[in-house]
Amino acid sequence: MLQIPETNQKRIVIVGGGFAGISLAKSLAHSNYQVVMIDKNNYHQFQPLFYQVATAGIEPSAILFPLRKLFQRQGNAYLRITEVTGIDPTAKMVHTRSGDCHYDYLVVAAGAQTSYFGLKNIEAAAFPMKSVTEALTLRNSILNHLENALLEKDKAVQQQLLNLVIVGGGPTGTEVAGALAEMKKHIFPKEYRELDTSRIRIVLIEAAPRLLGGMSPKSSSKSLRYLHKLGVEVYLDTQVNDYTNHEVVLSNGERIPTRTLIWAAGIKGASMPGIPAEAILPNGRIRVDAFHRMAGSDTIFVVGDHSAMITDATPKGHPQVAQVAIQQARNLARNFIRMQKHQNLRPFRYRNPGSLATVGRHLAVADLPGITFFGFFAWYVWMFVHLMAILGVKNRLFVFLNWLWSYITFDQSLRLIIHRDDGHKLNGELT
Amino acid sequence: MLQIPETNQKRIVIVGGGFAGISLAKSLAHSNYQVVMIDKNNYHQFQPLFYQVATAGIEPSAILFPLRKLFQRQGNAYLRITEVTGIDPTAKMVHTRSGDCHYDYLVVAAGAQTSYFGLKNIEAAAFPMKSVTEALTLRNSILNHLENALLEKDKAVQQQLLNLVIVGGGPTGTEVAGALAEMKKHIFPKEYRELDTSRIRIVLIEAAPRLLGGMSPKSSSKSLRYLHKLGVEVYLDTQVNDYTNHEVVLSNGERIPTRTLIWAAGIKGASMPGIPAEAILPNGRIRVDAFHRMAGSDTIFVVGDHSAMITDATPKGHPQVAQVAIQQARNLARNFIRMQKHQNLRPFRYRNPGSLATVGRHLAVADLPGITFFGFFAWYVWMFVHLMAILGVKNRLFVFLNWLWSYITFDQSLRLIIHRDDGHKLNGELT
Incomplete structure (x- = not known):
């Protein structure tokens, strides 16, 4: 017991x-x-910002909150990890x-x-985005692949390392694609001078006829335009059928070589x-x-x-x-x-406060009750809403300062490949 | 090539x-x-603050600096990871x-x-402190052990989980011991209400007759007094001979049960x-x-x-x-x-700027050229010197804000056990 x-x-x-x-x-x-x-886990995870962890924008700790801290003063709460x-x-x-x-x-x-919809090869190779650990793994891998591209002699393998393919055009997929495109534009050319960084391809694949299916058609078309502006290749009405030989196999028969297959397509x-x-x-x-x-x-x-x-x-x-x-x-x-109190139970009624998605610097779409708007102002609303939703004053402050810093310097500064080698010392202790 | x-x-x-x-x-x-x-690694590590990563005080990223960023504008530099x-x-x-x-x-x-001086059992079990990954591993383990103590029925095993033994009374060992003692005092009683946290033992073992062997005897005795004040048990003139059966075996014959053996004793x-x-x-x-x-x-x-x-x-x-x-x-x-320029080479001459060590809140020792001082003021000097030595304005700012926050709230907020499970997806890519 x-x-x-x-x-x-x-x-x-x-x-x-x-x-x-x-x-x-x-x-x-x-x-x-x-x-x-x-x-x-001994922490609460703020899922809406996983994509920023994956793209080196914010530190995992800034969007995690220790559960014990949350219950420090709650006498009737007992936590078991x-x-x-x-x-x-x-x-x-x-x-x-x-x-x-x-x-x-x-x-x-x-x-x-x-959910990988039963696609075994994809499950084995793709990077999911459903936990902060997975987001960190993706960050490590993207940065590693760029380093390895510098070390690689085979041009075809080099191109596999430089192509980034994101599957799923919901908020996560769209936001990751936008953030990677910003890095390709502002950071990689400065840090990988010896690579032709225009060879980095960022591809977003969506099975439905539009991005951000949960939002208004206007927001969908606007976000598509934003991604195009940032240089992301977007495939709509396209499914991913397989991943073999370092190639993503699309439903239209096309094959895209890549070693970075980001899976934000299903849960x-x-x-x-x-x-x-x-x-x-x-x-x-x-x-x-x-x-x-x-x-x-x-x-x-x-x-x-x-x-x-x-x-x-x-x-x-x-x-x-x-x-x-x-x-x-x-x-x-x-x-x-x-x-x-032996009172009647109340049925649940959802009050929809609207939805928001961001694509890049100054680019966001907002569907609020009765109003849809885009661009600069939506981007500020997006930041404010997410900042307020983060648990803990300190996390909020640190995320805000991080954003401010990146905004001013055009720099995502957390480009760290932190190897993980703590396997054996913790064995048997984590279960 | x-x-x-x-x-x-x-x-x-x-x-x-x-x-x-x-x-x-x-x-x-x-x-x-x-x-x-x-x-x-693709980053520079600021070793003097590893102990704060291990004790949940600062985020690893705040003391790491991406090497590529360092060389962004240096045309003659080529980096290979x-x-x-x-x-x-x-x-x-x-x-x-x-x-x-x-x-x-x-x-x-x-x-x-x-260096484990050939002590194989210790090498297999101890937590070293020579990289940020090792410091993170230690952080995860300390927090895990407290969680597991809550789940453990066997009192003896529980005590192994609660005892923290640090070997090596140099700056790292002394600083870790002090930081753990502060956590025992200010944080654990609030978050582990169901545990008798007075059972947590923090033990520091040093082979020499004094702590901080590289500093003045006055600093050594002062830091010993500080540690006693914080409730750390300090063994001087004592060597660690073995680690078996979850017990540290000391040269005086004593055995201390623990599952957390922190090794800061040799390089x-x-x-x-x-x-x-x-x-x-x-x-x-x-x-x-x-x-x-x-x-x-x-x-x-x-x-x-x-x-x-x-x-x-x-x-x-x-x-x-x-x-x-x-x-x-x-x-x-x-x-x-x-x-x-075919000029003569100059031999190296070391100008010693002095040394500093901190033990806890307001407690530090400083041996500067011609002057030795302690306590409050030394603590501020310690913070200032370390802050200035950190690479990057952003890191400096974030470490400073972290310290300020902890100082005001008595809280180390990074008590996160981040599991690492990214093994297979990166295999063959990291070499």
């Missing part, structure tokens, strides 16, 4: 310290529940690598993971053994009702990207974005408090 | 981008030499993992590496196949004359920690500190320029 003090409070176990998990736990701070949060391996709804148990944990109520909020709900198969949709999301309850259970709840609230108004569930997760978590927290 | 453009300049190959290597390369910026720098595997003095060749490189003059400045010159055995001292340093020339060669030079300039005035060579490395590199650069 996990060592957690028994109190006379009902225990809510939350799996996952993402936006949904921490919003829920914080909203229960003054409730009469014991809150146990389990996450395999370990991996959840499954759940047992009948016994009301969560299984972890460090022992089992009983719950009165379970909230599953483990988010989404990368699926995290796997969670013990969840009944009938509650899991084909995309891995867990089906819940308007009160966040998993179908057929009144003790298991699912919020955030992991859930799909299928109602008449939302036949496919809500979009998998931070705002949905936060609002769902807050509604669920209020319902938990209502439960103890 | 390494792909390096042939120019009509004589080629100086510098192995290592530490203090010595970069000072030399920068000092040759306006000379009529082609300068080739080879390092396995690869590992040197040896040299061939007869053929005037440097061997690297990416091919060979011819030199007219070779400067070896690969620094020092951790030796980096190994460099091809250097004649007769030029290598038992501590691995390469013997040079007053002009930095390796014995028996007029094309191979050694500077910094890697070298030992054995003269009547310095029978054991100079201390292995940053100031010596920088001054040696500058003298050597001037000599290279004199060579082209």
